[in-house]
Amino acid sequence: MRLTRYFLPVLKENPAEAQIVSHRLMLRAGMIKQSAAGIYSWLPLGYKVLRRIEQIVHEEQIRAGHIPMLMPTLQPADLWRESGRYDDYGQEMLRITDRQDRDMLYGPTNEEMITDIFRAHVGSYKDLPLTLYHIQWKFRDEMRPRFGVMRGREFLMKDGYNFDVDKDAALHAYNRHLVSYLRTYERMGLQAIPMRADSGPIGGDDTHEFLVLAETGESEVFYDSQITDLKFGDREIDYDSVDQCRAVLEEFTSRYARTDETHDGALFNAIPEERRRTARGIEVGQIFYFGTKYSEAMGATVQTAEGSKVPVHMGSHGIGVSRLVGAIIEASHDDKGIIWPEGVTPFHCGIVNLKQGDAAADAACEGLYKALTAAGLEPLYDDRDERAGAKFATMDLIGLPWRITVGPRGLAAGVVELTSRRTGESEELTPEAAIARITAIYG
Template identity: 65%
Template sequence: MRLSRFFIPILKENPKEAEIVSHRLMLRAGMIRQQSQGIYSWLPLGKKVLDKVNNIIREEQNRAGAIELSMPTLQSAELWQESGRYDAYGKEMLRIKDRQDRPMLYGPTNEEMITDIFRSSVKSYKDLPLNLYHIQLKFRDEIRPRFGTMRSREFMMKDAYSFDLTREGAEHSYNKMFTAYLRTFDRLGLRAIPMRADTGPIGGNLSHEFIILADTGESEVFCHKDFVNFDIPAENTDFDSVDGLKGIFDKWTSLYAATSEMHDESAFNAIPEGERLSARGIEVGHIFYFGTKYSEPMGAKVQGPDGKEHFVHMGSYGIGPTRLVPAIIEASHDENGIIWPESVAPFDVVVINMKAGDEACDGTCELIYAALTKAGKDVLYDDTDDRAGTKFATADLIGVPYQIIAGPRAVANGEVEVKDRKTGARETMTIEAAINRFVA
């Protein structure tokens, strides 16, 4: 993509309404634009990052055996009345009526709808276990939306819902998602701490939040310091191994961790003082096992191997992609801008033409741009006639992991400079070597 043809409305000054680093940088880098309170458009640069986050989430959900579908954003109030949550959910639910005066709602979550889909189609235990997921925009009418897309009213959520014949089966499904979440956040360049949590309006008696350590977080974290150093499950993890996944779950949960709301002070104090970790964090995922909370009132049951009907045991598993993007920024930035992990960067590399219009610089940049693009790299080519300082500031602000800098003097010697955005290290190398570094 040529920068001269890309839509990226950079802001030179910090927006006054932005309270935290991620909100400031997302606005300054032209990633998002606020449309109304707590509602944002994702502009091209932001959408590229969001899409890469979603792709990683999708790959790990598929690896764990979940199956993707798509459910509507507008839901019938009848389903929520059937489960008993319509009146109990609170003012965060946006309630509306259609032209036939039928009560509808803009879905904040999808337990009722997925249960309705399940009960209409699955009748036998032979079709279990089953895990269905989608990635969808949702709406919760937050009383105080803040921090940009970190806590917005409209947001994107990955919901997965598991169905099992027994509690034991449901716990294995829970462990699958627990393991998949550890892998997902690691691939996003984050270390997420799973912590026992309140189930809230979702219900149930087993729940974990996944927390990213950050000073701007709204959750308090109390845990053993080794929580941030445990090995992440490998790509070849056997998700069908009951004992293997239970071992992963037990390993991570054997060391005490909790949010401030669930803090067991005696358990935390039992950890040797030098091994305690007390910090703040951002919730980026939440998983629940809630048994038959929805299947019983909504009649979601299957025939078991004993010939009798059984209400299925369910769980739900959420990750907020539109919350993850600012969380990554909170965890990875400096005074010059964003530092994207390579896995979610909007571009793999930016080619900076230091003297647009110069025949040698133009030719070199076009050569590099074409070679990297042909090799499948996502390349941003700064072909503008801006000043050098502006070009460098833009490249640092938007956080592309690598910069290839082509100036007249270096190009005359058959060389370019390669800068690592994360470390700031610069290396002069031949044009061929620079290309080979990214395509080899």
């Protein structure tokens, strides 16, 4: 993309309404614009990040054998009356009446609707195991929406639901989700720690939240420092293997890690003192096993191999897709702006032309732009007639991980400059070598 043809309305001033750094930077970098309290438009740069996150979530869900579909945003109230949650849910549920005076709601989650789909179409253990998921906009009418997309009212979430014949099979689905979530967050450049959690309005016994450590996190967290040394990395996993998935769960949950809601002082104090850590965390996902809570209330049964009818065992599993945009920025920024991890960056690299209108500089920038594009990458070429300082400030603010700087003086020596946004380190190399390096980084 050429910047003169893009829509990137960066702000010079810090917006007064933004209390936390991700909200401030998303507004300044022209990623979002508020349209009402807790409701945002995703401007082009923000939308690109949102889509990259969504794509990683899809890829990792499909890798784990989960099946994508899409449920609507609006739901009939009657479904929620069946589970008893219509009256329980309180004022965070946005209730709507249509022109025929039917009670509707803007879905905050989809346990009832997916159970309704299941009971209409599935009746035998032979069709199990089954995990369906979707990525859809949800609404939660927060009393005081704040922190930008971190605590918005209209938010994008991946929610998935497993259906299994018994508790053991459902716990395998739980473990499988935990593994796929570890992979998902790592691909986004995040360390998200699974912590024992409260089940809240979903219900159920087994549940873990995934928390990203960040000073501005809304939860206080307590953990054994050994846990931050764990990496899923690029190990191969067979998602059908009960043993492999359980082993990963045990590895990642056997050390103490809890939020203030489930914190147990005695257990925490049993950790050697030098490994005890207290910090703040941002919740970016949660997995639940809740058994037959919804299937019993709504009559979702399957016939077993022995011929009896049993309520299906279920769990639900969420990833906060729009919230992750903010969480990644909270975890990865500096005084100058955002620092995108390579996995989610909106553009793979920036190209800064130090002297727009100089024939050699223009030609070199065009050459880099075309070569990177031909390699399947998306560069952002700052082709504005602006001074170098303004171009660097914009690139630093929007946080592309790599920048190629092109100027007449370097070109006379046959080189351009490649700079890492994270380290600030630069090196001079030929345009061809710069292309090869960028291509290898994303290869």
